[in-house]
Amino acid sequence: MSVGKEELLHIAKLADLKVDDNEIEKYIKNLDDILDYVKILEKVPINDLDETIGANDNFNVFRKDEVKEFGNRQGLLENAPEKERDMYKIPKVL
Amino acid sequence: MDITELTVHELQDKLNNKELTSEQITKAYIDRINEKEKDVGAFVTVCENEALNEAKKADAEGYNGAFKGIPIGIKDNLNTTGIKTTCSSKMLENFVSPYDATVVEKVKQEGMPILGKLNMDEFAMGSSTENSYIKVTHNPWNLNKVPGGSSGGSAAAVSANLVPWALGSDTGGSIRQPASLCGVVGLKPTYGLVSRYGLVAFASSLDQVGPITKDVKDCAMLLNIIAGHDEKDTTSYDRPKVDYCKALKNDVKGLKIGVPVEFFGEGINEEVKAKLRQAIEVYKELGAIVEECSLNASEYALATYYIIACAEASSNLGRFDGIRYGYRAKDFTTLKELYTKSRTEGFGDEVKRRIILGTYVLSSGYYDAYYKKAQKVRTYVKKQFDEQFKKYDVLLTPVSPTTAFNIGEKKENPLEMYLADICTVSINIASVPAISIPCGVDKKGLPIGMQLIGDRFNEETILNAAYTFEQKIKFRENYKPEFKKD
Numbered sequence: 233m234s235v236g237k238e239e240l241l242h243i244a245k246l247a248d249l250k251v252d253d254n255e256i257e258k259y260i261k262n263l264d265d266i267l268d269y270v271k272i273l274e275k276v277p278i279n280d281l282d283e284t285i286g287a288n289d290n291f292n293v294f295r296k297d298e299v300k301e302f303g304n305r306q307g308l309l310e311n312a313p314e315k316e317r318d319m320y321k322i323p324k325v326l
Numbered sequence: 327m328d329i330t331e332l333t334v335h336e337l338q339d340k341l342n343n344k345e346l347t348s349e350q351i352t353k354a355y356i357d358r359i360n361e362k363e364k365d366v367g368a369f370v371t372v373c374e375n376e377a378l379n380e381a382k383k384a385d386a387e388g389y390n391g392a393f394k395g396i397p398i399g400i401k402d403n404l405n406t407t408g409i410k411t412t413c414s415s416k417m418l419e420n421f422v423s424p425y426d427a428t429v430v431e432k433v434k435q436e437g438m439p440i441l442g443k444l445n446m447d448e449f450a451m452g453s454s455t456e457n458s459y460i461k462v463t464h465n466p467w468n469l470n471k472v473p474g475g476s477s478g479g480s481a482a483a484v485s486a487n488l489v490p491w492a493l494g495s496d497t498g499g500s501i502r503q504p505a506s507l508c509g510v511v512g513l514k515p516t517y518g519l520v521s522r523y524g525l526v527a528f529a530s531s532l533d534q535v536g537p538i539t540k541d542v543k544d545c546a547m548l549l550n551i552i553a554g555h556d557e558k559d560t561t562s563y564d565r566p567k568v569d570y571c572k573a574l575k576n577d578v579k580g581l582k583i584g585v586p587v588e589f590f591g592e593g594i595n596e597e598v599k600a601k602l603r604q605a606i607e608v609y610k611e612l613g614a615i616v617e618e619c620s621l622n623a624s625e626y627a628l629a630t631y632y633i634i635a636c637a638e639a640s641s642n643l644g645r646f647d648g649i650r651y652g653y654r655a656k657d658f659t660t661l662k663e664l665y666t667k668s669r670t671e672g673f674g675d676e677v678k679r680r681i682i683l684g685t686y687v688l689s690s691g692y693y694d695a696y697y698k699k700a701q702k703v704r705t706y707v708k709k710q711f712d713e714q715f716k717k718y719d720v721l722l723t724p725v726s727p728t729t730a731f732n733i734g735e736k737k738e739n740p741l742e743m744y745l746a747d748i749c750t751v752s753i754n755i756a757s758v759p760a761i762s763i764p765c766g767v768d769k770k771g772l773p774i775g776m777q778l779i780g781d782r783f784n785e786e787t788i789l790n791a792a793y794t795f796e797q798k799i800k801f802r803e804n805y806k807p808e809f810k811k812d
Binding site: 235240243244246247248249250251259262263265266267269270272273275276277278281282283284285286288293295302304306307308310311312313314320322323325 | 644
């Protein structure tokens with residue numbers, strides 16, 4: 233099964249990426265190659281197995297939901313591509 | 327005496343005996359960087375003045391018998407205040423983190439000067455460091471070869487004596503494979519042993535920070551510094567502190583080593599296999615009990631890995647939207663356009679390829695067939711390892727199917743590049759620790775690595791096994807990188 237052009241563009245849109253017309257073929261080939269390779273997983277006897285959720289044995293980690301001051305507001309803002317009066321600036325959304 | 331040839335434990339002796347100062351050590355490394363960096367290309371950022379200032383401060387305060395004044399290099403995906411953290415990506419080309427990663431905080435608390443930030447595959451995605459937006463890193467053993475990846479800058483820098491030791495990160499082999507290709511020692515700790523706080527996330531259930539060092543003792547010492555619970559990383563384990571140096575007993579008598587035959591099959595270079603067989607004989611001579619065993623997880627693990635890692639990456643890298651930090655496209659009208667253009671222009675090809683694969687396997691209609699299935703196979707792989715560790719203390723395998731390959735050789739074929747990780751990814755999938763140590767060179771003089779895998783939180787066992795082997799074959803005394811250009 234090959235990934236279709238429409239499908240690829242849909243996926244790219246979900247990922248907020250633009251795939252140029254001249255790249256479509258390359259992306260489809262890469263995706264097909266990998267999806268073909270991972271077919272090997274069909275051979276693994278997994279019917280009785282649970283999914284791994286988290287890398288270690290499941291355990292709950294609780295802590296109090298307390299607000300802590302981060303303290304480096306300037307450091308955060310210095311990375312903003314565009315800002316105004318200590319706020320992040322974005323295009324109009326309304 | 328060439329200061330940069332010394333291991334960290336040797337530097338400690340010199341500092342203790344007042345034969346050297348931190349400033350002399352740091353200056354020697356800066357000089358070495360100025361001489362060799364143009365050939366190797368290991369650094370994204372060199373922090374000459376900051377490192378020298380820190381060294382002078384350490385000297386003024388006096389050596390403390392530990393790590394004060396001993397410099398280090400840091401992979402460029404670990405957040406450092408005051409120094410850029412680029413992840414070797416256009417996306418973060420000018421990013422300066424407002425906080426330190428926990429492991430960086432620990433290094434700073436020791437009083438260790440940071441020599442600089444080291445090159446990597448963009449966002450740690452790759453096995454050759456060729457996916458760096460910043461520069462190409464060359465293997466010190468042969469400058470036309472890749473150093474491996476993604477921690478290629480860290481491994482090349484340690485190998486070329488540009489830093490005494492370095493921190494890397496390993497999601498599917500990114501510490502061990504470059505360590506193997508550059509003839510140095512690299513350890514991927516058990517998932518949860520080292521805090522991931524401030525490590526720029528690639529695949530959160532697989533990522534782990536670890537040491538890249540000249541020898542095993544240095545590796546144990548750096549692990550001592552970085553290991554430990556961190557309340558800022560809920561996946562880090564709260565367990566009693568261990569002194570990993572105490573594990574180095576130079577004795578493997580009675581140690582049970584399993585050699586999974588599947589790791590010695592088709593696709594593994596004959597010279598690599600031959601060298602590993604010699605290593606097995608060395609272990610037998612040293613009194614270890616070595617047996618062949620079966621672990622049919624490696625191929626499944628690779629397929630599983632690319633599904634899980636890309637799925638997690640597609641989610642983790644969603645944060646790069648051109649709003650709060652990172653690259654922002656110049657030309658846009660709507661918010662959606664800002665997102666899409668910033669991401670499309672800011673990410674490199676391999677990163678986009680993996681985000682698209684990850685988005686695909688998580689998308690409606692494919693989730694069960696790919697992601698859910700991969701998570702079940704992950705359980706299968708874990709069980710396979712559990713079974714082996716009922717019988718063996720250590721599993722011994724190659725690290726990389728080949729020695730260092732040519733720059734450009736695999737760049738255009740992603741699947742072939744992914745196969746470079748065939749021996750390492752199952753370890754991350756199973757969350758167990760593994761160390762890569764050099765065990766010899768091939769006919770071309772390129773290093774061959776051996777991987778020793780342990781059960782979860784059994785770093786002591788693999789460190790001792792590695793140390794005992796190292797003491798016997800003395801790789802560093804017999805082989806050195808020569809910066810060949812043929």
